[in-house]
Amino acid sequence: MINEQKKKYLETREKLHALNHAFVVLGWDSETEAPIASHDKRGDVIGTLSNMYNDLLFDEKYVESVNFLYENKEQLEPLFKREIEIVKKNLDSTLKLPKELLFENSVVCAKASPAWVEAKTKNDFSIFAPYLEKIVDIQRQMIKYLETPSLKGYDVLLDQYEEGMTQVKYDEFFNLLKKELVPLIKKISDKEYSHNLAFSKLKYSIDKQKQFAKYIAKVMCFDYDRGLDKESEHPFTSGNSRYDVRLTNHYYEDMFTSSIFSMIHELGHATFEQQISQDLDDTALGGCSAMALHESQSRFYENIVGRSYEFWKTHYSNLQETFKEELGNVSLDDFYHFINKAECSLIRTEADELTYPLHIMIRYDIEQKLLNKEVEVKDLPIVWNKAYKEYLGVDVPSDSLGVLQDVHWSGGSFGYFPTYALGSAYSAQFYNAMKKDFDVDSAFGEKDLSKINNWLLEHVHKFGDSKRPVDILKDATGEEFNPKYYIEYLKEKYTKLYNLK
Numbered sequence: 119m120i121n122e123q124k125k126k127y128l129e130t131r132e133k134l135h136a137l138n139h140a141f142v143v144l145g146w147d148s149e150t151e152a153p154i155a156s157h158d159k160r161g162d163v164i165g166t167l168s169n170m171y172n173d174l175l176f177d178e179k180y181v182e183s184v185n186f187l188y189e190n191k192e193q194l195e196p197l198f199k200r201e202i203e204i205v206k207k208n209l210d211s212t213l214k215l216p217k218e219l220l221f222e223n224s225v226v227c228a229k230a231s232p233a234w235v236e237a238k239t240k241n242d243f244s245i246f247a248p249y250l251e252k253i254v255d256i257q258r259q260m261i262k263y264l265e266t267p268s269l270k271g272y273d274v275l276l277d278q279y280e281e282g283m284t285q286v287k288y289d290e291f292f293n294l295l296k297k298e299l300v301p302l303i304k305k306i307s308d309k310e311y312s313h314n315l316a317f318s319k320l321k322y323s324i325d326k327q328k329q330f331a332k333y334i335a336k337v338m339c340f341d342y343d344r345g346l347d348k349e350s351e352h353p354f355t356s357g358n359s360r361y362d363v364r365l366t367n368h369y370y371e372d373m374f375t376s377s378i379f380s381m382i383h384e385l386g387h388a389t390f391e392q393q394i395s396q397d398l399d400d401t402a403l404g405g406c407s408a409m410a411l412h413e414s415q416s417r418f419y420e421n422i423v424g425r426s427y428e429f430w431k432t433h434y435s436n437l438q439e440t441f442k443e444e445l446g447n448v449s450l451d452d453f454y455h456f457i458n459k460a461e462c463s464l465i466r467t468e469a470d471e472l473t474y475p476l477h478i479m480i481r482y483d484i485e486q487k488l489l490n491k492e493v494e495v496k497d498l499p500i501v502w503n504k505a506y507k508e509y510l511g512v513d514v515p516s517d518s519l520g521v522l523q524d525v526h527w528s529g530g531s532f533g534y535f536p537t538y539a540l541g542s543a544y545s546a547q548f549y550n551a552m553k554k555d556f557d558v559d560s561a562f563g564e565k566d567l568s569k570i571n572n573w574l575l576e577h578v579h580k581f582g583d584s585k586r587p588v589d590i591l592k593d594a595t596g597e598e599f600n601p602k603y604y605i606e607y608l609k610e611k612y613t614k615l616y617n618l619k
Contacts (some may be wrong), residue, residue, distance in 0.1 A: 120190055124198075126183040130174055131402065137171045139358045147348045148231060148363055161228035162411045168224035173216050175209065184209055200584055201402045210279075220254060226252045227529050234528035237349045241518040243499055246528070251495045253530050254488060261489065272489050275533030280410040280540060282588070288482065288536050291601060295475045295539070298605045303472060306460045306616050313459075314452040320444050322374035330440045331367055331381045337566050338385045338419065338434060341392055352525035353380040353386035353467075355416075359404055363391045374441070375457055376468055382424040386416035389571060393579035408587035409534060413541025414548060415574065421471050421542070422549050422572065422607075427454050428563035458615055462510035464519050472612050474542065475508065480505045481524070481535040489532065543604035544591060548578070550603045551595040 141164065148160055174180060188206040191199045212220070230249035237246035257275070264274045273284045333346070345357070350366035357363035367382040369377045390412060392404070398404040407411050422431055430437075434453060438445045445453070460470045466477040484501060487493045493501050502521040503514040514520035526534050552558050552573055561569040577594035585593075592598050612618070 122197045123183040123186045126179055130180040133174055138168055140167055142356050142358050146356055148350045157232040161225050164228040165221055165225040168221055168388055172220050175212055194516045205402050211264055230528040238518050238522040241516050243517040247495055250527060253493055257532050259420035272486050275315055279533045279537050280408055292479050294601060305618055309453040309616055314454040317444055317448045318456055321371045324369045326440050327377045328368050331377060334381050336479055339566055339568055339571055340385055342394055353384050355384045357391055360392050360394050361408060363388045379420050379424060383416045383420040390415045390579050393575045394582040395580040398582045398584060405582055407459035407583055409537040410540040410544060411587040413538050414544035422545055423562050425458050426562045430454055430561050432563045439455060460612060462512055464521055466513055472608055475539045476509045478535055478539040480509050485532050543601045546604040547595050566574040
């Protein structure tokens with residue numbers, strides 16, 4: 119009986135994977151190079167494919183096979199048991215939702231993404247607002263269907279992106295960060311900055327930025343036989359398997375380091391995906407659905423590695439060679455202090471490590487209020503601007519630099535933002551554990567990051583979804599999540615950078 123039910127399950131799994139592949143490629147194409155006029159039709163196509171997907175998911179025989187295998191999971195081999203546990207949880211949630219709502223969500227999000235790009239480009243929130251209103255309404259409806267005795271309201275969405283996380287836990291985490299980091303930010307804000315910043319005001323050729331991005335990809339050992347990179351309005355990483363990992367970047371002439379750190383960040387995601395074990399190919403475990411764990415890798419490479427002195431001691435000469443006129447006379451010390459300059463600013467993705475959590479707290483607070491109907495979509499620009507003034511003391515000059523700066527809400531990704539801060543804290547804990555095994559800082563300065571990649575391969579990446587994120591963290595570091603490593607890392611780094619007592 120088990121073999122019969124397993125056969126039914128595997129047959130449907132193959133079809134679901136094929137449709138997921140189509141969704142990823144269509145989404146990638148839409149964000150990178152699809153003609154503008156194709157977006158509405160593409161949204162309808164995605165809606166049709168979503169119906170096909172949901173027909174498979176809601177099929178009685180498939181549901182029966184999953185339920186049977188779950189009830190008999192102790193008789194399954196360990197990896198398949200873990201797969202069925204994950205599939206069962208996700209399927210139970212999906213079955214609570216009306217197919218019509220799922221269809222509507224897929225169509226609206228497909229059309230919202232290009233509307234967001236247009237709104238951001240034209241600095242006109244009203245272009246995006248009608249789509250966002252529909253998305254928020256759908257999210258509120260989904261929450262009602264998905265609530266359980268232990269998960270209510272916004273907690274439903276938080277749990278989807280990082281299992282077990284709730285508003286209570288995030289509030290405790292963010293309150294600790296506020297208590298420990300805000301006084302340090304105040305000290306730094308009161309201190310005069312004494313390093314050269316003139317080079318940061320220059321224009322930097324986008325073609326040369328792309329050239330250096332390719333160099334960074336080589337340093338990080340990205341396998342172009344199993345991946346590629348292109349441009350999009352907002353950098354992201356997607357893919358279907360370890361054999362097809364795609365990332366994008368965005369380039370600004372007047373902010374040349376933006377593309378450098380966006381590239382390193384997305385390559386962190388991509389490295390994770392490319393290093394998932396071959397044993398998990400074609401299973402439901404061949405990826406990582408825990409976003410804080412995934413963000414821990416992108417934030418680790420972007421900040422702990424990519425903003426380290428050791429890394430740039432080796433690679434700054436190549437950057438200088440790429441931009442001879444602009445950086446030829448700029449010292450490594452001035453460049454290093456510039457890329458780690460702490461200041462309250464407008465843009466999350468450009469924020470320094472120290473103030474970054476404040477950007478996340480703003481989004482976290484707004485999402486709670488939005489989903490609890492304390493604010494409505496039409497009020498978001500005002501609410502956003504007020505929060506930036508309160509948290510960071512900055513005035514928001516435009517919606518493009520404010521409420522429209524992130525792509526996430528156009529895809530219905532409410533509950534995602536807090537995982538960035540949680541992932542940053544995870545990354546510091548991994549860094550602390552890694553230092554016990556070898557001279558990590560020296561490895562940052564080698565010609566490539568293969569030594570770093572190999573440690574993460576063995577302790578984090580190869581497992582994909584085959585282990586719970588909390589178990590991966592505990593097994594790799596020897597303890598459960600502990601934010602003290604993140605706080606200590608930031609305090610030590612910025613106290614030294616700014617010569618504080």
